Amino acid sequence: MIFDSLAFSRPAAPLVAACALFGAVAAGSQMELPPTTVAVVNGEAITIEDLEKSLETLHGEAETAQRSPARLERLLFKAVNDVLIGQEARVLGLHEEPPIPETLERNRRRLALSILEREEIEGPAEPGDDEVTAIFEERYRRASFHVLTAGDFEGAERILDALRAGVDIGTVAREQSIDPYREQGGLVEGVARKDLQLVIADLVFTLAPNEVAGPVQTDLGWSVVVAQSFQGPDPELFEEARPLLERLARQRRESTLRQELLAGLRSRHAVWIDRDLVDSISPVRRRDGRLTAESPGPETVVARIGDEITLSGDEYAVALERRWRTIPDEEAARAAGPIILENLINERLLLAEAYRRGYHELPAVRRALHRLETDLVVPKYLSSVLAAGVEVSEEEMRAYYEETKAGLKRPPRVQLGQITVPSLEEAESVAAALRGGSDLGWLAERHSTDGLRDKGGVKGWSVVRPGGAGLDAALLAAETGATLDPVPGDGDSWVVYKVLAREEQGVYSYEEVSGNMREAVFRREFTAVLDRFIQSARSRSEIEVREDVLAALELSGTQEVEDGSGHGGHGVHGEG
Template identity: 25%
Template sequence: MLSRLLPCALAIAAPLTWARADAPKAAAPAPAPAAAAGAGATSDSAKSPNAGSVSIRVRVPLADERFGPVPVATVADEVITVDDLRELAAITHQDRAEGMTGKADFTKLVERLVAVRTIVAEARAIGLDDLEEVKKPIADNKERIRFDLVRKHASKDVTVDPAEVKRLYDEARREWRIRSVFFGQEAEAKKFTAALAAGGEFDALAKKAAEDKVARSGEGSQWIRVSEIQVSVAKEVEKLAPGKATAPLKAGPGWTVVRLDEKRSVEDEALRAKIESTVRGEAVAKALQAYYAKLKKQLVRIDTKLLRAVSFDKPKGGFEALRKDRRVVARVEGAKPVTLGEVAESLARPLFHGVAPAQEQGKLDKQKQDALDALVSKRLVTIEAERLRLDDTPEAKRRAAEFETNLLFTTFIDRVVIPEVKVTEAEDRAAYEKRKDEFKYPAFYRLEGLAFQDAKNAQKALKSLQGGTDFKWLRSNSDGLVPEEEQVFRLDATQTISARAMPEEFRKALAGAQDGDVRLVASKDQHYVVRVAQFTPESVRPFEEVRPEIHKDVFGTAIARALDGWVEKLRDAHEVNVYLVTSP
């Protein structure tokens, strides 16, 4: 996918620390100095971060993941890598990937990344990363990443049995063409099958049963997947030869008789993929259960007697006392123990209306084991992630960094940028004046008409109407009319319809028409004589009505403008180095 989207290479000017000929070959480059206010620099080639340094130009294939960690820019301590650029490029050019060829594209993308990281650097500088509203989501995200990676590790050896997938697919793709009749009473169903046995024809008997209102019968036979048929019914139909019918079968609130007409198996790659995904999901679930059970056996000791003895639905001393209960209900080697109070808190957290309704229904005691398992599982995931050093993996670092960057960026906007943005009524009104055409009510019509099978009869009717013939009389005495149920577009003078809801040919023909005007309209081999019973011209919606919508757009534009101002201002406070080369 990426090789298709990103078939190009980047030229990056990388700083190379200057070393004298007599210097030790293994000497490491000196660390970059900390950014100083007013020392910002942005250039097409990299600003050397080390004294005595020179630059080399490196061509980096954008689709080659081995080059992912290569920096394309830095903002203070924030590093923007090829991975970051590749991800943004794939998102930005998803719908026009083939057109992404110019270096200017990448320059703009890098500038967007630099702008975001500049804001993030300032967010850190003013301490937004120390806010609880930032720290907690970051911690929660870290837990989610750990869970995903432990899950990935636990299921890494899971394989799918092709034979099992084929068996399930072959079963699922079977289809039958059947005709069925549904009866409310078993006696009527038996009368139907008796008539069949006596030589009656299925379709004729089904039609009569429907007319007698003793059965419901669809129109003809239809193809249906075997998997969609009630199991007990499918078992009986399976026994039939084509053309034969079942005995009365119990189906929901009534009885059904089914005739099998034909069998087939249909190739369906989407169905095969869905089955394979389901089989893999079940295998993964089984592997995870085994993995969890093994960890639990090795590391967890649960006080089953205590858990069983304590009622969360009818706790002694009340539920609030149970929330403070520090008795240990589970010990996890390498982690803090789980207390009854934690279990109580876990049970109460999702209950928006408090615990009382759940207690009255006896739900909490039924859920206490699951709540304990969830708490234990969280501890086991942390232990296993630490054992496997999953926090240090590139995926964990990338996902954590992306989340933190996005959170700090939006927090800066919410806390710093938005409070400074003010939009006046005059600005909203100016935007409204520029965009009035976007806020129009469409024209509305009440129409009556006649639909003819040929143009000649339609022209004749048009002349009659223009000559003063009564419309109702014409409807009753015209030749070649199209039956109502076959008309492409039904006209009813009692109904109001907007111009936008009409077929295009009607909209064009009626343009400029007023009350009482008659028009001829051709639509899909049908010819309409249309009279305008009432016309309401389009109108502009008043400012007061659309101001909330306008204000949202104007306010968003003002935020973007203010954010651009902040980025421009902050580039002087946070050292910026761009290593992407734009020269040939």
């Protein structure tokens, strides 16, 4: 909502004095204004991207194109309010309170890494047609072969020996194999490589026709395969498979480019590892049976990459524990440790390179972090500064109760008549008859299929649930004698209800709703304080709206956002 001037009973003493500091805030935090700037608040820009992200946050991406002047004005009003509150919060040092600095640093790293990935990996990884075709030829190549499976390795060796001795493959399959294909001699015909178990595919497509190989462990046991014939892929499947093939080709290119980049970075950024510390972090069995890693502490350093980037013992232990949760065996957990460490070091190698290139200080990154900081400090300011100054007295709560108690009615008790029928058509006919004055009991005896048929259709007394939908909402509004529209019953049945009697239950006592009264009065007082703050802040600030950019935004399509950081909504202020 866009706040009007609201009276409130107590002054917010720190606010007026703090607002005088806005000039200093602007001077200390001013950045170069981007070309997409829509408004400038004390030297701080609000951009098209800020408004786009607000649209996505409030309404979802589907509505980002709905840019009526009124909608954009509300968004801009709220964005200006966010900036003003953020500036005041920074004056008070709220941006320095945990966990905000840590959150910003994590996002700085994430953004710097994403830029490096885009520049060195994602951008150059666009696959060519020849790569896409090669993956199609590989994944959709077809094979016909025999597979015979035993429950253990020794059984599979006996199958292999029998085949090599020249025993008929069909006989061996029927007598010794546990595979579902045993009744057809183990024959699997014309299956594409992509549809086979990886271990089987890797074996079959290395064989020549009639060549025997195995045993290999599969999901059924131990298998022996005999290649029969091979065919190329069905060309008619290419266009249908193209999107998947392009994704796979891109993934392969990205993997290759990443490995090449990492190999080069190893020579550019020295990597030091504290092997003693790494070896000291062993899996520990918890009472619930899961494995955990005891951290050597956040101040310890497991690895150092270049001059700026480190991997703490705490970070390494967290990564180990996340992986060890899925590993029941301690030896397997220990074996996973070097892989996890290598992945963490590789990530930090990329981060060190991103920092070396200065990606963490790019204007787009600084703007994204500033927006995120605003998102974090606004709710903190609202709760710890503005809300902390709002007090609600018993007298205010009781006065508000007296003002509103007419709307605090208890839900009524109703006595219902009920007739259940098998079809909507019959239910509508019964409802029309009731409205025309027909007797409930007579209609229930003739039509109803439920247990109230022999009771004249009388259901008895019940309390209507407040705030409900459907039947409950209809009962809250229905008068005595009203027949409701049919509603679905159990299965395919339909139910017609008639309100036979209605008893009002009076209003809730003050004691029963005092908590609601406190919340309502607090919300009213807080809204007034917030409104006064916004008006005071606006009156003391320099706010420039670039009407030409705003007008162009109303006519344009969805803008492309330069980074992944958002500027979401914050509570009540400025929402329409």
